Amino acid sequence: RTVTSKMDLLAFHTNTPNESLISSENGVDLSLGSQPLENTKVHFEEKQFVCSECGKGFTHKSALLTHKRIHTGEKPFACADCGKCFTQKSKASVLKHERIHTGEKPFVCLECGKRFTQKSSLHKHERVHTGEKPFACSDCGKCFTKKAYLVVHERIHRGEKPFECFECGKYFTTKSYLLTHERIHRGERPFTCSECGRCFTEKSSLLTHEHCGSAIGCRSCTTGILTLLESCAKDMRPIGFSLSHITYCC
Structure with missing residues (x-):
């Protein structure tokens, strides 16, 4: 026999205490003696405390009050x-x-x-x-190790850039990109090369600089006045080479 409410359960045990009883909630046997009393209470305890903001229900008022702080921002x-x-x-x-x-x-x-x-x-x-990489992009199939990375990636497809620079009005896909950009306006360069003392706004720029060398020497000439960009073949330039890496040959 199946019951759907707490009242049905009480009436059943009063009138037919020896008959088997199955919960419609999850199929658990709720016959007297088959389950601990606390289990029976959990199955049929009503969630009478409902959040007026989102409609989520709770069995205890204290749980509802704690939940409401999500909406009020109270901490x-x-x-x-x-x-x-x-x-x-x-x-x-x-x-x-x-x-x-x-x-x-x-x-x-x-x-x-x-x-x-x-x-x-x-x-x-x-x-x-x-x-x-359990989190896959539904648009291009690219996968990520974290859901947060997927959320940021999906903004590329939507063209969404929710973070705005109040100095110049430029928009960015992540807050970290915005914070890095704002260093340009403040003149802040927190990443310093230990070899030459040159400073950068991003750690990635510092790593590229250190990889290429703060003073790259020319491997094909000894004139002492020409730069890598002017005298060396393209296939001899190091990976990541750019105008910022130009230096004298000796």
Whole structure:
């Protein structure tokens, strides 16, 4: 026999205590003695506390109040070290955050030894070694290790650039690109070459510079006045060579 509500369950056990009873929720046997009492409560406990913003239901009022903070932006619990705030005083959330201050990284990659503060971060990192890319673009089929990378990639197809520079009005697909661009207006160049002292706005530019060499010598002449761009064949220029790498031959 199948029941669909808590009232049906109570009436059934009162009148026919020995007959088998199946829940319409998930097919579990709810006959007396077949399940712990707390299990029966979970199956039929109504979610009477409903969020007026999104319609999500909860079995306890405290859970609803915590959920509502998502909509209000309220974060009443602050970290004593840095002041960062949280929506709930969850032990798990606090522990994860506190590892930033303590430097604790208990989750270790068995492949390369890299450590992480969260288990989820370790799982994402492991995809680098396994080659797993579970997030595929529906437009071009390109795959990614993280959903966040896919979201950014999809903006290319949509032409979406939600991050605007208030100095010049230029738009960017990611906030990190915007922050890097803003250094141009501030004159900020935080990445410095340890060999020649030249500074760059992006770390990638510094790496390219270091790869090519801060002072590239010519391998085909010894005139001392000609530049690589003027005197050397194209096939002799290093990978990544550009006008910014031009230097005297000796």
